[in-house]
Amino acid sequence: MTSRRKFLETLSVTSFAIPILYSPASLFAATTEPYDGPILKVAIMGLGSYGTRVAEAMQSCKRAKLVGVISGTPSKIKKWQSKYNIPEKNCYNYENFDAIKDNPDIDAVYIITPNGLHKEQTIRVAKAGKHVISEKPMGINAQEGQEMVDVCKAANVKLLIGYRMHFEPKTVAVIQMRKDGVFGETKFFQGQSGFTIGDPTQWRLNKELSGGGAMMDIGIYSINGARYMLGEEPVWVTAQETKTDPVKFKEGIDETIQFQMGFPSGAVANCLSTYSMNNLDRFYMTGSKGFVEMQPSTGYGPIEGRTHKGPLTQPHVTHQTLQMDGMAALIFDGVQPIVPVDGEEGVKDMKIIDAIFLAAKTGEKVTL
Structure with missing residues (x-):
């Protein structure tokens, strides 16, 4: 049986130890520690x-x-x-x-x-x-x-x-690396989130039920990812919408939106949200001292990634298992994840989505 010490050692990025902000028993469901x-x-x-x-x-x-x-x-x-x-x-x-x-x-x-x-x-x-x-x-x-x-x-x-990625071990490690200055001053983030959606009668393509198309479903990952990877809140957005199938993607249901975000430090993000292209689940960030690339970056299966220091080697544990144990720790013990998962965090993403829709509609830069 893997010891607690050995398990923690596997959480380090190659040649760089990542301090864990949570108690391992509350964050990593794979620990063998009993819980009472x-x-x-x-x-x-x-x-x-x-x-x-x-x-x-x-x-x-x-x-x-x-x-x-x-x-x-x-x-x-x-x-x-x-x-x-x-x-x-x-x-x-x-x-x-x-x-x-x-x-x-x-x-x-x-x-x-x-x-x-x-x-x-x-x-x-x-x-x-x-x-x-x-x-x-x-x-x-x-x-x-x-x-x-x-x-x-x-x-x-x-x-x-339900921000499951805020508990995912490789994502947590990268955020901690950024907090510790491993990447230096963050400069640029690229997020690509998309897949080809199927059944045109499903609720995701119904404006009343979904509130929008790809942006509300998959694009939110790039928005949230830009925020936790860069460690800042955007101050402006621009956006461009492309629609190739107006029958499937009716008024108010976005098919593809490219959007850009600007941050107080001068860092920028360039992102793609789509319902008409596959093989898009990639985050890339570069800073003054290094980089990180994650692909897949938000899928349900194992996240894969590398930095300028080497591959990310943290173990895969089912994201929703970690999320629910982490949320229990938050509710009962006040243990906060490395990035918040509260309602205020959700509102921040919604404000950005509202601004992206407005920017895509008007063609103007929208200030947040």
Whole structure:
């Protein structure tokens, strides 16, 4: 069995030791350390493909447990009950889930539904006195995001956003390297996020449900990545939209947007978000002393990358397992990840998305 010391040693980048800001037991679910403490009891709302992925990942969690479901499809509820041993009293539909207020078995609800539903569902969960984890993007614009933040604060519950990459070991190592000055003064970031989307009738291509197209789904990774890789908040954006299939990508559904961001230090980011090209999952950043390249940079499988010091060698652990254990540590112990995952962080991304849409529409540089 791998010792704790040996495990930590594997977390270093070649010839450079990365200090870990978290307790290993809370950040890295792969540790063999036993855990004896409070368990975050979670109900998942929305039992689609990503909800299923989270549920599977949670089977390996030490600090979080799937205990309930909320769905509009009775057959899915029955299937999940059987598979995950969920009691009938912890099963709800979209009409009656306000009753979780009286259910002590549930601490938090992870909302994994279409973007356009997040705000209303967050408000209802918060008013029921439960912590909220909202999948990203947190809403369809910054105004919605801020309303969600305000409601959760008023209800004295946590609002967390599903930023799984903020717990991913290679990503954490790169951010720490940047904080420690290994790359010197950051100068330039390039983010490429995209894939060819299929079924034209799916909710992601429905403006009311999605709030937009590729930008709301995959482009947000390059936005968030630019912010945590460069370590700054952008002060302006420019953007250009390209649409080759107006039948599939109707009004308000972006197919491809190239966008640029400028930062206070003078650093710039050049990014691509698309629903019409594959093999786009790459981050690159260069600074005055070195560089980092990650490809794949945000996919569900193992992240791969290298810096001027050599390859990133941190072990792969299922991202959602780390995320849910990390969020439990945040809720119970106040252990903060290297980059925030709270509602305010989500609003920052939404403000940038709003500005990108405006810049693409007007052709003007938009100040943030």
